Amino acid sequence: xxxxxxxxxxxxxxxxxxxxxxxxxxxxxxxxxxxxxxxxxxxxxxxxxxxxxxxxxxxxxxxxxxxxxxxxxxxxxxxxxxxxxxxxxxxxxxxxxxxxxxxxxxxxxxxxxxxxxxxxxxxxxxxxxxxxxxxxxxxxxxxxxxxxxxxxxxxxxxxxxxxxxxxxxxxxxxxxxxxxx
Numbered sequence: 436x437x438x439x440x441x442x443x444x445x446x447x448x449x450x451x452x453x454x455x456x457x458x459x460x461x462x463x464x465x466x467x468x469x470x471x472x473x474x475x476x477x478x479x480x481x482x483x484x485x486x487x488x489x490x491x492x493x494x495x496x497x498x499x500x501x502x503x504x505x506x507x508x509x510x511x512x513x514x515x516x517x518x519x520x521x522x523x524x525x526x527x528x529x530x531x532x533x534x535x536x537x538x539x540x541x542x543x544x545x546x547x548x549x550x551x552x553x554x555x556x557x558x559x560x561x562x563x564x565x566x567x568x569x570x571x572x573x574x575x576x577x578x579x580x581x582x583x584x585x586x587x588x589x590x591x592x593x594x595x596x597x598x599x600x601x602x603x604x605x606x607x608x609x610x611x612x613x614x615x616x
Contacts, residue, residue, distance in 0.1 A: 436532030438464035440471075445530065518542045578607060 436446045444464030451460040463471060515524045523535035525543050534540055540547065552558050564572055581604040588597035 436462055436530075438462065438467050440464075440467040446532075447530070516542065574607070574611065578604065581607070 438444050438446045439462050441464060444466065446462035447465055448463045448468035449461070450463070450468075451458065461471070515526065517524050518535060518539045519542065520538035521535040523539055525546050528534055528539060528543060528547075534543075534547075548558050581600050584600045585597050585604070588594070588600060
């Protein structure tokens with residue numbers, strides 16, 4: 436991810452603040468962050484402590500002693516999770532601003548889900564797909580919708596509707612050849 440100011444260097448300082456419901460976020464290179472600190476644009480206490488200088492860099496400083504977690508020195512003591520396909524670490528994803536391969540999304544799903552949800556509004560793909568995959572995706576969506584409908588109908592004690600949806604789901608699964616569920 437490039438610095439928002441100079442558009443030349445990689446962003447290494449990520450700053451976000453929320454004041455009276457108004458949010459502001461910046462992704463800056465170290466040089467532009469220094470200028471912003473000097474101009475008073477950024478909260479300097481946390482930045483001077485190195486809180487935002489690396490991904491998750493200051494979380495252990497801020498919450499570590501409060502909750503009794505051991506402080507990680509440079510995060511080297513904790514084993515880093517790696518993508519089994521491309522070998523990328525979460526730190527790599529944060530510094531690049533993008534996933535290395537499709538497997539990264541599965542490997543780092545816990546870490547990425549809130550960010551993806553915040554940006555896109557959902558963690559499910561809702562865009563286009565090649566026609567050979569569209570029918571399968573539509574069928575999976577229909578099955579999920581029926582399962583949710585059944586649960587909602589049972590919760591509302593509308594057993595006739597739940598039975599109707601169950602029968603529709605069974606018919607779809609029988610047609611697909613998956614009668615196990």
